[in-house]
Structures are given as C-alpha cells and as structure tokens.
Amino acid sequence: xxxxxxxLVAVPLLLPRLSAQTVQNTTLRRAQQAFDNLDYRQALSxxxxxxxxRLSGYERARAYELLGxxxxxxxxxxxxxxxxxxxxxxxxxxELDPNRTSPKALSAFQVALxxxxxxxxxxxxxxxxxGGQGNVPIRYTVTQPSRVVARVxxxxxxxxxxxxxxxxxxxxxxxxxRLPSGDPVPAGSYSVIVEASVGQNSFSASQPIRVAHxxxxxxxxxxxxxxxxxLPETEIPPKSWRPVGLGFVYAGVALAGTSAxxxxxxxxxxxxxxxVIGLGIVAAGFVMTLKKPAPEPARGNILYxxxxxxxxxxxxxxxxxxxxxxxxxxxxSVVPLPRAGGGR
Amino acid sequence: xxxxxxxxxxxxxxxxxxxxxxxxHFSVGPQIAFGDYRETTSDLHFRGAGLxxxxxxxxxxxxxxxxxxxxxxxxxxxxxxxxxxxSEVNVQLRYFISGPFSAELGFMNRKADPEFExxxxxALTAGAQMSHLLGPGVRMxxxxxxxxxxxxxGGGSISPLGAVRLGLGLTVDALKGRLHVVGxxxxxxxxxxxxxxxxxxALPAPIQQSLGRIGLAIAF
Numbered sequence: 001x002x003x004x005x006x007x008l009v010a011v012p013l014l015l016p017r018l019s020a021q022t023v024q025n026t027t028l029r030r031a032q033q034a035f036d037n038l039d040y041r042q043a044l045s046x047x048x049x050x051x052x053x054r055l056s057g058y059e060r061a062r063a064y065e066l067l068g069x070x071x072x073x074x075x076x077x078x079x080x081x082x083x084x085x086x087x088x089x090x091x092x093x094x095e096l097d098p099n100r101t102s103p104k105a106l107s108a109f110q111v112a113l114x115x116x117x118x119x120x121x122x123x124x125x126x127x128x129x130x131g132g133q134g135n136v137p138i139r140y141t142v143t144q145p146s147r148v149v150a151r152v153x154x155x156x157x158x159x160x161x162x163x164x165x166x167x168x169x170x171x172x173x174x175x176x177x178r179l180p181s182g183d184p185v186p187a188g189s190y191s192v193i194v195e196a197s198v199g200q201n202s203f204s205a206s207q208p209i210r211v212a213h214x215x216x217x218x219x220x221x222x223x224x225x226x227x228x229x230x231l232p233e234t235e236i237p238p239k240s241w242r243p244v245g246l247g248f249v250y251a252g253v254a255l256a257g258t259s260a261x262x263x264x265x266x267x268x269x270x271x272x273x274x275x276v277i278g279l280g281i282v283a284a285g286f287v288m289t290l291k292k293p294a295p296e297p298a299r300g301n302i303l304y305x306x307x308x309x310x311x312x313x314x315x316x317x318x319x320x321x322x323x324x325x326x327x328x329x330x331x332x333s334v335v336p337l338p339r340a341g342g343g344r
Numbered sequence: 345x346x347x348x349x350x351x352x353x354x355x356x357x358x359x360x361x362x363x364x365x366x367x368x369h370f371s372v373g374p375q376i377a378f379g380d381y382r383e384t385t386s387d388l389h390f391r392g393a394g395l396x397x398x399x400x401x402x403x404x405x406x407x408x409x410x411x412x413x414x415x416x417x418x419x420x421x422x423x424x425x426x427x428x429x430x431s432e433v434n435v436q437l438r439y440f441i442s443g444p445f446s447a448e449l450g451f452m453n454r455k456a457d458p459e460f461e462x463x464x465x466x467a468l469t470a471g472a473q474m475s476h477l478l479g480p481g482v483r484m485x486x487x488x489x490x491x492x493x494x495x496x497x498g499g500g501s502i503s504p505l506g507a508v509r510l511g512l513g514l515t516v517d518a519l520k521g522r523l524h525v526v527g528x529x530x531x532x533x534x535x536x537x538x539x540x541x542x543x544x545x546a547l548p549a550p551i552q553q554s555l556g557r558i559g560l561a562i563a564f
Contacts, residue, residue: 010370243478250486252475254512254529261508261533263550267386269531273379273556274512277529280558281484281514288479 025050025059031066043070061090068112072105077285084112088143090120092205117144119194119205121170123221124336130216131184135174138192140205142167146198150175155188162192177211177332184330187213188339207336214331218323221316225308233302234295247285251278371524372399375559377413380420381430382552383462389423390417390462396557398526405440411528413557417462428461430454432555434530436487438473446473448489452509452532454553459497463551465534467494469509480481490512491534499538500549506535517563524561 023029027323031046047254055063066088069078075269087094087109096109111288142148150163150173160180161174175192178186188211224230255274262269375396382389394459411434419425436450450473456462471489478484491507512529532553537546 243482244476246476249485250484250512253486254510254531257510258531258554261510261531263382263533263535263552264550265385265550266382266552267389269552270380270382270391270554273554274529274531276556276558277512277514277527280527281478281512284482284484284514284516285478288482291479294480 004086018046021058022114023059023062025053025055027053027103028055028059029067031063035070037068038073040070040074050100057090061094063089064090065094068108069102069105072102072108075104077104077108077111081112081115084109088112088116088118092120092203094241109296113143117142117146117198117201117203118198119143119148119196119203122192122194122205122332124192124207124209126335128331128333130326131332132176132182134332135176136209136334137172138162138175138207139172140194141170142196144168144196144198144201146196146201148194148196149211151193151195152185152190153193154187154190157188157190177334184213184332185211187211207339210335210337212333212335214333216218216326216329216331218326221319222312225312225315230305230308231298231301233298233305235298236295237299239289239293241289243288244282244285247282251281254278369402369563370400371561371563373397373524373526374451374561375411375413375526375528375557377415377555377557378418379415379553379555380390381417381462382550384549384551387410387421389420389546390425390428391420392417392427392430394429396558396559398528398557398561400561407438407440407446409436409438410434411557413555415555426458426461429457430462431457436469443480444474444476447471448473448477452491456497463536464497465494465551466498467507471509473511474508475513481521483515485511485513485515487511487513491532494536496536496551498549500532500536501539502536503545508533524563524564526559526561528557530557 022332027046027050031043031050032048034040034042043066047063047070050063051060064083068080068083068087071077071083078081096106098106099142101109120141120143123138125137127134127136138150140148145168146164148163148165148167149161151159151161152175153159157179162175165171179185189208190211191206193204193206196201198201227280251274255271255278258269258274374400376393377396378391378393380389380391392415394413394415396411396415397410401408405491411432413434414429414431416427416429418427420563432452432454434450434452436448438446438448440446448469450469451467452469453464453466455464469489469491470485473485473487475483475485488508488510491509494502494507510531514527516525517523518525530553532551532555536549536551536553538549539546
C-alpha cells in the first residue's frame with residue numbers, strides 16, 4: 001500500500017479523536033460566544049439548549065462549566081454549584097485555573113467538590129526497588145469523608161486489597177508490591193483501583209500500572225582496597241663491611257687457633273694451608289662487600305601486605321555472600337500507564 | 345688424571361639439571377689437596393700435595409661432608425727421610441641447632457704408605473660448627489672439636505683432650521648454584537705419648553697435620 005493511501009485511511013480515523021477535545025456543537029459555541037460577550041441570558045439559554053442535543057462527554061462538561069460560570073456571574077451560587085457538580089462528575093480531574101477564573105466561580109467549584117463523592121488525582125509514582133525492600137507510593141484525594149478501599153487487580157493476582165481507611169482529602173499510601181506469602185508481585189499489567197463509599201454514594205478511580213522484574217546488580221570482587229597499595233616485600237639493605245669483617249674474623253680465628261693448638265715440640269706451625277683458605281674467605285667477603293646487597297625480606301611490609309590480603313579476602317567473602325543473597329532477589333520496576341478515562 | 349677429572353665434571357654438569365632434587369641438596373666434586381705433616385720432632389717434617397674429593401649432602405636440619413684425599417708427602421728441609429702417601433677419609437655429620445651453630449660428629453682415618461714411614465691413625469670426632477652467609481651463594485664455616493679414642497699404627501695414647509681439630513671452609517656458588525667452588529682447611533694436633541714398657545715415663549710423640557683442599561663440586 002502506498003503512503004498516500006495510508007493517509008487517506010488514517011485521517012478519517014484520527015479526526016473524531018481530535019474533535020473530541022474541541023467544541024463542535026454550534027449551539028454550545030453560540031453559548032460560549034454569548035458568555036464572552038457578557039450576554040448571560042443568551043448564554044444560559046444556548047447552554048441549556050445544547051444539553052438537550054447530542055454532545056460528547058467533553059462538550060457536555062464544557063456546557064455545564066459554562067452554566068456554572070454564567071450562574072456565578074449572575075450570583076446564582078446554588079445553581080452554579082449544581083452545574084459544577086455535573087462538571088466534576090463527568091471529569092473528576094477537572095481543575096479551574098485560579099488566575100483566569102473569578103473568585104465566585106472558584107468558590108462555587110470548591111463547594112461543588114465538597115458536595116459530591118469523587119476520587120481525584122490518583123497517582124502512582126514510577127519507582128524501582130528490590131523486592132521486599134521498598135514501596136510503591138500511591139496518593140489520591142477523596143472529596144468527602146468516606147470509607148476508601150484501595151485494591152490492585154489484574155494478572156494472576158485477582159484482586160488484592162492493599163489499604164482500607166476512612167479518609168477525607170489527600171491520602172498517601174505505600175504498597176510493598178508483595179503477595180501475602182511475601183513473594184514479590186509477578187511481572188505484568190495491573191490496575192490500582194481506589195473505591196470510596198459513603199451511604200448510597202460510591203465512586204472509584206483506577207490507574208493502570210506495569211510491574212516488571214529484573215535482576216539485582218551484583219557487586220564486583222575487590223582486587224585492592226582504595227587508598228591502600230601493596231608494599232614491596234623485599235628491600236635492599238645498605239652496603240656494609242660486615243662480610244669482609246666476618247671473613248677476617250673467621251680467618252683470624254682459624255690461624256690463631258692453629259698457632260695456639262700447635263705443639264711446640266714440632267716447631268713453628270705451618271700457616272700456609274690456613275692462609276690460602278683464609279685469604280680466599282677474606283677475598284670473598286671483600287667482593288660481597290662491594291657487591292650490591294641481596295634483597296632481604298621486609299618484615300613490616302610483609303605483615304602489612306598480609307593484613308591487606310586478609311582484609312580484601314574478608315571483604316570479598318562478604319561480597320560473595322551479599323551477591324548470593326542478591327541473586328535470589330528481584331528488582332521490581334513499577335511504571336504507571338496512561339489512563340483510558342476517569343472514574344465513576 | 346686431572347684431565348679425566350675435568351672431563352667427568354663437565355659431563356656431569358651437562359646432565360645435572362634432570363637430577364636436581366627439590367627437598368635435599370647433594371654435591372660432589374674433585375679437590376686438590378696440599379698439606380704439612382709433622383711427627384714427634386720438628387725434624388720429621390713433610391709437605392706434599394695430591395688429589396681428593398668431597399661429597400656433601402643436606403637434608404632438612406642434617407648435613408654431612410665426606411672428604412677423601414691422597415697426598416704424597418715429601419720430607420721438608422735437609423732430611424734423609426723417605427716419601428710416603430697419606431690416604432685420608434674424613435666424615436662429618438652435622439645437625440643444625442640454632443642461628444649459625446651446628447653440632448658435629450664424625451670420624452677420620454689416615455693411612456700411611458709405606459706403613460712405617462709415618463703413623464696411621466683413626467679416631468672419632470665431635471665438635472661444633474659455626475657458619476655464616478657472606479652474601480648470596482657465599483658461605484663460610486669455622487668448626488672445631490676433639491678426637492676421641494684414637495688408634496695409632498705405632499701405638500701410643502693421648503689424654504682426654506689431647507687431640508683437637510680445627511677447620512675453616514668456604515663455599516661459593518657458581519652457575520646459578522649448579523657448581524660450587526669449595527675451599528677447606530683442616531688442622532689436627534694430636535699430643536700422642538708412647539710407652540716403651542720399661543717403666544720409664546711415657547715419651548711425647550705428637551702428630552700434627554695442616555691440610556688445605558681446593559676444588560669444585562657439582563650440585564644436584
């Protein structure tokens with residue numbers, strides 16, 4: 001199918017939806033024009049006439065709103081309140097702009113709100129948390145003191161009551177998104193339904209939500225501790241004369257011992273053999289003195305590194321334990337979906 | 345003979361890596377020995393040189409050294425004495441005690457040939473060794489002790505502490521520890537006394553030997 005053909009099909013389908021939010025009825029438009037011209041009698045007459053005609057919900061609400069404004073302008077407050085009550089029943093979320101509305105009309109609108117039972121401004125915040133460690137904030141406003149029951153329905157859940165209270169005005173509740181068994185609510189689409197009832201009157205509002213499950217992020221294992229670095233476990237000691245000194249001592253002791261232990265009857269002892277080996281030892285000691293010393297273990301650094309390794313191992317064991325726990329957890333993501341319409 | 349020994353050492357070096365043991369160390373190699381021997385009076389004075397060999401083994405806290413040597417001693421100075429060969433076996437077993445100290449136990453046996461040109465003797469030895477590392481692969485040792493129950497081919501006896509020995513040793517590792525350059529010095533002084541059986545006091549007939557050994561050892 002070509003693009004132009006698609007447009008021909010799509011435009012007629014879209015037009016009624018677009019026109020639903022604008023006033024199409026000519027009688028109602030005439031009434032609006034009369035009100036704008038401060039011709040209240042003509043406005044009342046045209047608005048009442050339009051209500052007897054076929055109107056969309058939006059147009060009906062606009063017609064009653066026009067009646068409310070007109071009666072307010074004519075100081076007929078009771079009638080204005082009645083008209084605004086109809087507006088709120090049709091559009092519970094309707095609010096008047098205080099900057100563009102007369103105080104009389106605003107006052108009549110507020111009185112109308114207190115005389116009917118509706119649930120307004122039902123909001124479910126978008127939130128993400130680990131199952132069992134968080135809550136879904138839900139708030140709404142009930143216009144009259146009433147028994148209000150909040151439920152979540154849909155999916156495999158059926159209907160689960162999450163709150164029941166007598167309330168008036170704004171109410172905040174927190175839903176842990178857990179089943180009675182303690183398990184997190186399965187992923188899927190649900191509706192949060194708030195029902196208010198007082199006497200014979202009742203009203204309910206709903207907010208669709210989507211619950212998604214995800215995995216909880218695990219922690220990476222540590223290879224080092226921030227700010228702490230391993231120290232070299234060997235260090236080169238400073239050069240010393242100890243090797244050649246030791247060589248002299250050993251050779252001296254051997255030669256002196258030879259002289260001391262030799263028998264006087266045999267003449268002066270032969271030191272030739274001892275001197276040859278002794279000189280070898282002194283020479284080796286001298287070479288070792290000149291040579292760069294061999295690295296020696298640095299005890300302090302070894303102990304420090306050992307402590308550091310133990311600390312990292314201990315922390316990694318804790319992380320492994322925490323990760324094992326996290327792998328058994330579920331990350332819940334709750335997102336409110338667009339509403340199809342108001343309550344009743 | 346020296347050429348043969350060198351060839352044997354070179355051949356052993358070539359095949360050595362396959363034989364290296366992890367928990368123990370063994371080395372063996374040829375030595376050149378030279379010594380000074382005196383007996384009874386300063387007139388009986390010999391000097392000589394010869395060949396020898398040394399084997400060492402180290403296992404945990406135990407170590408052992410075995411020396412074999414054969415020296416042809418010649419009279420030193422203006423003397424009408426004859427040459428003789430001294431074949432000596434010296435064995436020292438050690439146990440590491442602490443720090444630089446080890447305890448030693450062993451025996452020595454020296455045989456003179458011809459038999460009557462010098463005293464042959466054998467004895468047990470006991471003593472201690474002190475060793476120090478001068479640097480990487482360079483170790484020196486000083487040891488001393490007494491000789492117990494010596495037996496002499498010509499008879500004689502000694503007092504309990506009448507025979508002492510003193511030693512000095514040096515080992516230098518080369519070729520990453522495959523080859524050791526070894527030097528040893530050993531001094532023996534035996535205050536021997538002889539009794540001719542006539543009832544007259546025993547006559548002193550001391551024996552004294554200074555022995556130096558320099559050689560190579562192949563480590564396994």
